[in-house]
Amino acid sequence: MERVRITKKIFMLTAIIGSLVILAMVVANTLWSSRQAVYATDEAVSAVSAFYLEAMAERRAQTITNQINNNFEHMEKARVFIEEEEIASQEQLRETLGKIKSLLSLNRFALVDEDNVVYTQYTTYTGRSRHEFLSREKMEDRIISAVTLYGSSRQLCLAIPTPGLTIMGKPFKACFVQIDMADIVNLLAFDDQGKTYFGLYSKNGGNLSGTELGPVISDRNIFDATEGLVPEAVWQETRDHFAKEEAGRLSFSSDGAAETLCYVPIQNTGWEIAVLIRESVIQDQIREISERSMSNSRNQIAFTLVATLVLAAVLLAELAALSNDEIEAEKKTSMTFREIANTDALTGVRNKHAYSEMEALLNQKIQEKKIQRLAVAVCDINGLKHVNDTQGHAAGDKLIKDACAMICNYFKHGAVFRIGGDEFAVILQNEACDALTEVLNALNRKVEENVKTNGVVVSVGSSVLTQEDRQLRDVFDRADQIMYERKKELKAMGAKTRLY
Amino acid sequence: MNPIFQKAKLLSTVMAAALLFTAASPDSHADGKTEFSSLSETESAIEAGANGGAAISKSAESVRSAVDFEHELDSYEPLKDHYTFYFTYKTVHPWWDAVALGMEEAQRQFLDKGVTITYEYMAPEGASADDQTEKLHTAEKKDYDVIGVDVADEAIISPVLDEMVEAGTKVMTFSSSDAAEGCKRIAYVGNTHNYKDGADLTEALCQRLGYRGKVAILVGSKGAPCHEDRARGAQDTIAQYGDMEIAAVEYDMDSVDLAYELTLKILKEHPDLDGLVCCNMSNPVGAARAIIETGSRAVIVGMDHDQEALRYLDDGVIYCLGVQDCFSIGFDTLQVAVKIADGNLPGRLFPEKTDEITTVIYQADAAPMLALLYGDIS
Numbered sequence: 001m002e003r004v005r006i007t008k009k010i011f012m013l014t015a016i017i018g019s020l021v022i023l024a025m026v027v028a029n030t031l032w033s034s035r036q037a038v039y040a041t042d043e044a045v046s047a048v049s050a051f052y053l054e055a056m057a058e059r060r061a062q063t064i065t066n067q068i069n070n071n072f073e074h075m076e077k078a079r080v081f082i083e084e085e086e087i088a089s090q091e092q093l094r095e096t097l098g099k100i101k102s103l104l105s106l107n108r109f110a111l112v113d114e115d116n117v118v119y120t121q122y123t124t125y126t127g128r129s130r131h132e133f134l135s136r137e138k139m140e141d142r143i144i145s146a147v148t149l150y151g152s153s154r155q156l157c158l159a160i161p162t163p164g165l166t167i168m169g170k171p172f173k174a175c176f177v178q179i180d181m182a183d184i185v186n187l188l189a190f191d192d193q194g195k196t197y198f199g200l201y202s203k204n205g206g207n208l209s210g211t212e213l214g215p216v217i218s219d220r221n222i223f224d225a226t227e228g229l230v231p232e233a234v235w236q237e238t239r240d241h242f243a244k245e246e247a248g249r250l251s252f253s254s255d256g257a258a259e260t261l262c263y264v265p266i267q268n269t270g271w272e273i274a275v276l277i278r279e280s281v282i283q284d285q286i287r288e289i290s291e292r293s294m295s296n297s298r299n300q301i302a303f304t305l306v307a308t309l310v311l312a313a314v315l316l317a318e319l320a321a322l323s324n325d326e327i328e329a330e331k332k333t334s335m336t337f338r339e340i341a342n343t344d345a346l347t348g349v350r351n352k353h354a355y356s357e358m359e360a361l362l363n364q365k366i367q368e369k370k371i372q373r374l375a376v377a378v379c380d381i382n383g384l385k386h387v388n389d390t391q392g393h394a395a396g397d398k399l400i401k402d403a404c405a406m407i408c409n410y411f412k413h414g415a416v417f418r419i420g421g422d423e424f425a426v427i428l429q430n431e432a433c434d435a436l437t438e439v440l441n442a443l444n445r446k447v448e449e450n451v452k453t454n455g456v457v458v459s460v461g462s463s464v465l466t467q468e469d470r471q472l473r474d475v476f477d478r479a480d481q482i483m484y485e486r487k488k489e490l491k492a493m494g495a496k497t498r499l500y
Numbered sequence: 501m502n503p504i505f506q507k508a509k510l511l512s513t514v515m516a517a518a519l520l521f522t523a524a525s526p527d528s529h530a531d532g533k534t535e536f537s538s539l540s541e542t543e544s545a546i547e548a549g550a551n552g553g554a555a556i557s558k559s560a561e562s563v564r565s566a567v568d569f570e571h572e573l574d575s576y577e578p579l580k581d582h583y584t585f586y587f588t589y590k591t592v593h594p595w596w597d598a599v600a601l602g603m604e605e606a607q608r609q610f611l612d613k614g615v616t617i618t619y620e621y622m623a624p625e626g627a628s629a630d631d632q633t634e635k636l637h638t639a640e641k642k643d644y645d646v647i648g649v650d651v652a653d654e655a656i657i658s659p660v661l662d663e664m665v666e667a668g669t670k671v672m673t674f675s676s677s678d679a680a681e682g683c684k685r686i687a688y689v690g691n692t693h694n695y696k697d698g699a700d701l702t703e704a705l706c707q708r709l710g711y712r713g714k715v716a717i718l719v720g721s722k723g724a725p726c727h728e729d730r731a732r733g734a735q736d737t738i739a740q741y742g743d744m745e746i747a748a749v750e751y752d753m754d755s756v757d758l759a760y761e762l763t764l765k766i767l768k769e770h771p772d773l774d775g776l777v778c779c780n781m782s783n784p785v786g787a788a789r790a791i792i793e794t795g796s797r798a799v800i801v802g803m804d805h806d807q808e809a810l811r812y813l814d815d816g817v818i819y820c821l822g823v824q825d826c827f828s829i830g831f832d833t834l835q836v837a838v839k840i841a842d843g844n845l846p847g848r849l850f851p852e853k854t855d856e857i858t859t860v861i862y863q864a865d866a867a868p869m870l871a872l873l874y875g876d877i878s
Contacts (some may be wrong), residue, residue, distance in 0.1 A: 120620070123604065126623050128592050129596075150598040150827070150873055
């Protein structure tokens, strides 16, 4: 499989696209998480609301039950109180009823004799048509009933039988109180704080309390108001709950807002109390929470976006810098390797390989006539083999290095190459050629002195580029020939040299 | 003011506003002292009936003002701080329970002023002039400041009242039945236009029937002035139209069951009966039950505010009802009783006859009237 070459552009594109994809995923994930959080909050609020409503309904139902029980207890006390009083006239009876009213705080406490004549603190009246419970043939137990009086006033009537009670020689069958439903509503509104709705309902959904159960149901019959708002089966189930005096919950939507009400039965009354929380309050609170949450999410997304972009920019910059450094390092390494490849390890001057590269370069220039002046000096160390043979290679190497140093010292403006074991070439270009003769003379003088002192002896021959020359080799050959001539001269002077 | 009645007043105002929007008409009558609100309503109702639609009242006021729950005592300052009264009325019946509520409101307001009023408010299980006579004689022996009577039978009771007055007892009449003309009772508070009520209801019926047909009259208690007066009004009205005849006149003695049985009997004897004039509160209920049972097409007109009767009105079984302002009757009765107890006579402080209104309502008025009087308990 062919390997794809990763370029800097591909790398940069990959980095940018990858960053954007990751960012998009982060944003989408954050949005999804936010929405999930809102849904979860809604569900939690709904569950908590239902629980709260149920608790509130039960608390209110208990309040009514307590109120009813307290009244029954007070009525029993009143009955005992009356039995102990020696009442001989209607005036005394009214006085006694007045005392009971003030002592026991019983609203409209009344006694009923066997002829259904009702006795209150201020009036005595025939009451069978006015009080429904008096129409019953027998009254053996407590009676709780809601009555609507002429004029729409609704009252809670509590009655107990009074067997054995005789006043002014007349048997009395019952006593009762009538509590205005408005008082009960006020009692129930104690923890309302204007945020919840509640209503008392009869078994068939009639509103007993006259209170509004939210804007949809208002003060209407709860079944009339919810018919069509909820599925038929749910509606029927609610009716059954009311009929069987059971608790339940009813949810419906109105104007796009879901509303839930809880209802619980009130013991021994056949009534249900329903509580509905002010939906707008919950909605506002949820909306506020959601808005805050969404705002936080948006800020988080923005912050993440900016941070990621900054980070990506920094990373890309660093990556680019790193890439450049690596390229520079590679170049440097390459140059080092090239230097190593072109440098003579013993002397530190350029080697035969470097000379060949230079020769190729100069040959092209010579052919193109782009070079004006050029000179080549060929140097050969005399007596190297003798030193190697007699003093060892270390001494030979030292001789080579000393000779190279002397050559470099004299040809300061030329390029020195070691092109063989004891052979060096010096290339001089342009102005460096000016001092060629002078340098050669100085070097030769030194060499001749060294012959006498058994120092380093180098034979040097040189040549200058001519119009006829087609390549460097032509110049080199002439210089090499001259170098041989010089070697002979030096041998004659006593210098040690090898034989060719 | 009692919060119950404040609420009722508020409710009536709201209903009035609703009716104004739905059925208001500039020709709605407000006939000043004329208690019976019938004429323009009757015309509109007949018009609606002639067009084949349900009768629709054009007067929102007819419902709102039919029963006035907002009363305040006048500026009269009672001379004593305690009064005791005795009232007796025809029979145990919800109609007089409504009157009792008006009395109780007045008693509460007097109590707020530091005046204690105690009273008895008694009636027999069935209307009986003899029972009423006995009650009056018993009460006369006690030290009541004033004795009030809703006359069961003017022929029997009026002489009794005269004797009591002559003996120094302060006697007044109240509710729907005054004593006979010339009776020495001090004053009367209640319906002073029973004859006209009967005549107007019957006129509405006649118009509804196109002044042609056979009509029965259910009266009430024999001798009860209010019932007899209404019956006379009905008879006189029918007598004006040659194509109308009275098929039967029966007395239900203020019993719904008896009214039902009498209606069945009349329908059996006159299956082609076209209408029924009901002169009391129990008549229309019993008659409506019989009409529903037999499937008769007879048109019912009747009196008062019985909840069942109002539902029949709402359903279209009853054509129209004359509703009396029982609450005001009760309130004003107690107020006048205090003035009489202080030795005042009719004149500047109170009239010899304190008039209370009757309002004819039709099918469209039934629901708001039910709400006004009985709330929304279904």
